[in-house]
Amino acid sequence: MRLDEIDDIDLIEPIRLQTVNILYNEDDGIIMLEKESQSLMISMTNMEKLKSLFSLYHLDQYDLYDVKQKEIVDLLLHEYHKKDVFACYQAVYPFKTYIDFALPHDVSIQPLTLQYLDEVYQIYHHLSDRDYLQDRIEQQAMWGLFVKNELAGFIGIHKEGSMGILEIKKNYQRQGYGYLLEAYLINHLLKQGKVPFCQVVVGNNASLALQRKLNMRLSSRYSYWVFDE
Template identity: 40%
Template sequence: MRIRERLAAEPVRYADLLTALDRPETRLVWNGAEGAVLWEARSGAYMAVCLAPGGEEETAAHVPPAGTLVTCHDAVTCRLLRRRLGLTQLQVCVQAVWTAKEPPQVPPFGGTLKRLGEEWTQTVYDRYSQHYGNLEEIRQSIRQGMLGAFVEGELAGFIGVHLEGSLGMLEVLPPFRRRGVGRMLLAGGIALALEQGRTPFSQIMADNRPSLALHRGLGMDLSTERMYWLF
């Protein structure tokens, strides 16, 4: 069975891998009975997935030693890769996927949404509260599709697309919180992804309860399994 068919049996758990396979520049490094390894060119991430019980060693062995940014979808493969590659940073995430054909409808928030251009690169970099790459990576995220929320002409928040294709960088600036801006931004990000022919999905830190509640409340399907980023 081809790798896409195997992953499509669990579209929420493997939304990131299915999205990567849709990109022509993604390279299939290895595909075996035990699992597969992809190389996602835009982010430079190796994506490992074990698809057979006991296949974790074989799967981990096919991630090149030079891999410095790696994802996987089970704790055993994660542990093996951390030890083998010497990667010290770990992020444990839940995937949220919008599975409907139409975007969510949410109440207005008293402002407008619009696409941001590259002239917003420095502003987004300065105002994003989480650490995320450098100015060039922010610029590339804007090129892929970033929305800004504006209230009376002032930037109230933004949402972008991470290099590997997930919705993220959702930030509501402090003066505009608790006014529905985050909900509107997420709905707008979903609508833009659908418009561009992409599957809208997010990767949320497993301990980020407010973000999990936001995604669940909007109607996104959340994976019961965890996925892992190593770097």
């Protein structure tokens, strides 16, 4: 199946980095399991074929799905009884050049350690899984922005490779710290030979504005994350 370098970056980059097991790949679709996150990634135009593959590979066993077609969302919710979904844009930094930025003299960005886990868990409102945040910190996949040695915000890399877990404390918002954190992480990923990308929930206009400011390219269509719980 032909994939678009912006719309389907969440499929393309794991394939390139060889972090997936490809279960099916034909002209009518692709199905693959991202190994670290155990998320099932699907783009498929033939729903009847997809149903047969669900039965053949027992694909209903998974808790997390990244899918490209709304028809697949409906299938997962109504026939396989998955419980939640959100739509998002892909935002991709397709360039090789680093973002040029400077930190204010009283600001630093450092890898987070477990001493900040409770604070991160209390601040981050988009994820209630404390164990997931702990894993990200333990895997050195989260960074904090500190103002005069106080944690003001943080960012991380999700298990499947996208940038995210971005949050700025309320009293530090509107000072450009979100930009600094994401610019830092983009440069970090570029140094590793990776393509920086993130996913923005539809309706999060502040995040979309940030991606545009960072010169990220936005997808022309939605992707959908479907959850079992």
